[in-house]
Amino acid sequence: MQHESAIREPLILGKKSYHQITEDIVRPIEGKASKYWYILLTISIVCFLWGISCLAYTIGTGIGVWGSNNGVDWAFDITNFVWWIGIGHAGTLISAVLLLFRQKWRMAINRAAEAMTIFAVMCAAVFVLLHTGRPWLDYWLFPLPNQFGSLWVNFNSPLMWDVFAVSTYFSVSLVFWYTGLVPDFAMIRDRATKPWAKKFYSLLSFGWGGSARHWSRFEEVSLVLAGLSTPLVFSVHSIVSMDFATSVVPGWHTTIFPPYFVAGAVFSGFAMVLTLLLIVRKIYGLESYITVKHVEYMNIIIIVTGSIVGVAYLTELFISWYSGVEYEQYAFLNRATGPYWWAYASMMTCNVVSPQLFWSKKLRTNLAFTFVMSIVVNIGMWFERFVIIVPTLCRTFVPSTWNMYSPTFVDWGIYTGTIGMFFTFFLLFTRYFPVIAQAELKSIVKSSGQEYKEKYAAESGHAAHH
Amino acid sequence: MSKSIIHAIFDDEEPLMATAKTLGSKGIHVKDVFSPFPIHGLDAIIGVPRTRIAICAFLYGITGTTLATLMMWYMMIHDWPTDVGGKPSFAYYMNVPAFIPITFESTVLCAAHGMVITYYLRCWMLPGVKAKNPDPRTTDDKFLMVIETKEENKANIESMLKGGGASEVHFK
Numbered sequence: 251m252q253h254e255s256a257i258r259e260p261l262i263l264g265k266k267s268y269h270q271i272t273e274d275i276v277r278p279i280e281g282k283a284s285k286y287w288y289i290l291l292t293i294s295i296v297c298f299l300w301g302i303s304c305l306a307y308t309i310g311t312g313i314g315v316w317g318s319n320n321g322v323d324w325a326f327d328i329t330n331f332v333w334w335i336g337i338g339h340a341g342t343l344i345s346a347v348l349l350l351f352r353q354k355w356r357m358a359i360n361r362a363a364e365a366m367t368i369f370a371v372m373c374a375a376v377f378v379l380l381h382t383g384r385p386w387l388d389y390w391l392f393p394l395p396n397q398f399g400s401l402w403v404n405f406n407s408p409l410m411w412d413v414f415a416v417s418t419y420f421s422v423s424l425v426f427w428y429t430g431l432v433p434d435f436a437m438i439r440d441r442a443t444k445p446w447a448k449k450f451y452s453l454l455s456f457g458w459g460g461s462a463r464h465w466s467r468f469e470e471v472s473l474v475l476a477g478l479s480t481p482l483v484f485s486v487h488s489i490v491s492m493d494f495a496t497s498v499v500p501g502w503h504t505t506i507f508p509p510y511f512v513a514g515a516v517f518s519g520f521a522m523v524l525t526l527l528l529i530v531r532k533i534y535g536l537e538s539y540i541t542v543k544h545v546e547y548m549n550i551i552i553i554v555t556g557s558i559v560g561v562a563y564l565t566e567l568f569i570s571w572y573s574g575v576e577y578e579q580y581a582f583l584n585r586a587t588g589p590y591w592w593a594y595a596s597m598m599t600c601n602v603v604s605p606q607l608f609w610s611k612k613l614r615t616n617l618a619f620t621f622v623m624s625i626v627v628n629i630g631m632w633f634e635r636f637v638i639i640v641p642t643l644c645r646t647f648v649p650s651t652w653n654m655y656s657p658t659f660v661d662w663g664i665y666t667g668t669i670g671m672f673f674t675f676f677l678l679f680t681r682y683f684p685v686i687a688q689a690e691l692k693s694i695v696k697s698s699g700q701e702y703k704e705k706y707a708a709e710s711g712h713a714a715h716h
Numbered sequence: 717m718s719k720s721i722i723h724a725i726f727d728d729e730e731p732l733m734a735t736a737k738t739l740g741s742k743g744i745h746v747k748d749v750f751s752p753f754p755i756h757g758l759d760a761i762i763g764v765p766r767t768r769i770a771i772c773a774f775l776y777g778i779t780g781t782t783l784a785t786l787m788m789w790y791m792m793i794h795d796w797p798t799d800v801g802g803k804p805s806f807a808y809y810m811n812v813p814a815f816i817p818i819t820f821e822s823t824v825l826c827a828a829h830g831m832v833i834t835y836y837l838r839c840w841m842l843p844g845v846k847a848k849n850p851d852p853r854t855t856d857d858k859f860l861m862v863i864e865t866k867e868e869n870k871a872n873i874e875s876m877l878k879g880g881g882a883s884e885v886h887f888k
Contacts, residue, residue: 267857268752268856268857269856269857272752272856272857393787393791401796401798402791402792402795402796403791404792404798404800405788405791405792405814405815405818406792406800406803406805406811406814407800408817410818411817411818411821414817414818414821414822414825415817415821418821418822418824418825421825421828421829422824422825422828422829425828425829425832426828429832429835432841433752433753433855436847436849436855437752437855437856439847439855440847440849440852440853440854440855440856441852441856452844452847453843453844454843455847456836456841456842456843456845457840457841457842457844457845457846457847457848458841458847458848458849458855459750459847459848459849459850459854460750460751460752460753460848460849460854460855461748461749461750461848461849462748462749462750462751462755462758462759462762462764463748463764463767463839464839464841464848465751465753465754465755466754466759466764466766466767467767467769467835467838467839468754468835469754470767470769470770471769471831471832471835473770474769474770474773474827474831475828475831475832478773478824478827478828479824479828481820481824482821482824485817485820485821489817492817689752689753689754690753692752692753692857693753693754693756
């Protein structure tokens, strides 16, 4: 039996037997949904439907209904795309990178974080598919033969790399998530009493039985998928950043973009994981599994990535001044002091200043404060993408093309719609799928559970006296 | 000689491992173990060979690399070379930096999906397949050991299992 240092705080609180873990994880699925769940779901569905109507209006009329114009041809669409896809990154980071580093605290949060990834990438996809203007021709993004009316797609273009990166990312994340879910579906199947539930979970669990050979393959598959997803997740946001960085627009044409975007993605993603899990642990009573220690670990990652993002902002400013290129210098001056200065100021406050408050242990272990901060960070990261796109495009090389941008109700509607879609899917997930990877948790209860740790500490302390 | 199958149920993985070890030292082969979570160290005791699925992933991966390389060479260099933004497509090696991202994505795509499909097929896990665990409690908190043995050894093995801490022993 593997033992863990007594100094490490337990990851599972209280006395938990294997059976107790099962009971705690299936409670939200087998029990009745709470009033809060129905209220949240109703709000989400209303937003989702409003989004669908705005989407239909856009497709029916054309993207002229958006606020985008001749100068600012990328605006809310790409801002929201980058924002959503960035949020997705934390899920993969938790399930893949932390698996490779053998971080046991990932086990309580990886399932929900991966679900978040998948739903966030779906929201991101809405914007890329729609911003082409004629979404019914989106299949032209794939390398189809010339008879379709166009030449081959241009593989030199980062926008093409994006198509491959995002679709690979989505599909690989989906199978990674599902493969992990299969043993947990089998657990629910084996205790289901209602016939429809038995049927539903039998179908989902693919006949999983948990034999030694299958577990051995399961672990190898998880490890290799983690190894593949780790470079994948870094490549995806690097490629997203190259959509900007390989252009010659002042303010975009910078080599710092790939690492800066990846850090920002992880930063915003962890904030979203916190927003979701702080609600989930409260509503479903999972406080013994998603502990204050878990929240603290995530807040530490927020300080680290928030600081990287801060350093990136300052480096960008320095380099634009140091380059001696007046267009470059003006681009940054315009971001900070131009017509959209308020967006820049919000970005700096939310992303650079506020996460530094987490240096205080009192604040980073305070759940209410963390919840507020997680939302502040995501607002900040949304403004970051807005600042990169809109103020840059509204004042490029030729002053006669300068143009202001303001979103229309359709822009807001589709954005609200994706938030509604995200929460609708997430709420359904928490109701019908196991939100915590219980099989994995059972494997660490003896090394990281409070009861076992205390017992072991008492035994070894006793032995030391003799 | 008729074969007999024994199902022994344990409440914890530690006595199961110890019992499997004792049985192994007496030359009795444990056919399989069904558990709610992976038990580390069990594979060596009951003789489960290391899975080769990672090798499959590697092979699928290099297939992906090759396919992407061939596709981009054919479309961009051979079939219809274009000159976008003063960057002509003369030869594959000249354009290869721009092809690296998609080559990488394609490698990951093929490696991941190839491996996962192989995993589901090799374990024969598909929608609609009947549950493989002999006792539904093994996905909750029980550990089930399967032993295949000759009729006359049954009593001997039963006493060893009971002595090792098995809470239930069933003969099939």
